[in-house]
Amino acid sequence: MPSYVAVHKHQAEECQAVFDDLKNAGPLLREVSIYCTCPSGDHGGYFVVEAANAEAVQEALPEKMRSGTTVTAADAISFS
Numbered sequence: 001m002p003s004y005v006a007v008h009k010h011q012a013e014e015c016q017a018v019f020d021d022l023k024n025a026g027p028l029l030r031e032v033s034i035y036c037t038c039p040s041g042d043h044g045g046y047f048v049v050e051a052a053n054a055e056a057v058q059e060a061l062p063e064k065m066r067s068g069t070t071v072t073a074a075d076a077i078s079f080s
């Protein structure tokens with residue numbers, strides 16, 4: 001299944017609502033590690049997810065996160 005990189009941004013005051021919504025996210029996101037950048041002051045998160053297409057990733061996001069998230073197809077490559 002293809003991989004997608006999702007980049008999410010939100011405002012500082014939206015943190016708790018985003019975290020609460022993610023706890024109830026659909027199965028596509030349950031096994032995903034989200035790299036949260038909120039502690040740095042750059043509020044958001046990055047994650048990689050396998051899905052049928054980018055639309056499936058957007059649809060799996062809690063509704064409040066959809067407009068603040070970009071989803072881009074990506075391939076893992078190695079230089080070793």
Ligand SMILES: [Zn+2]
Nearest residue numbers: 015038043044
């Ligand atoms: Zn935040």
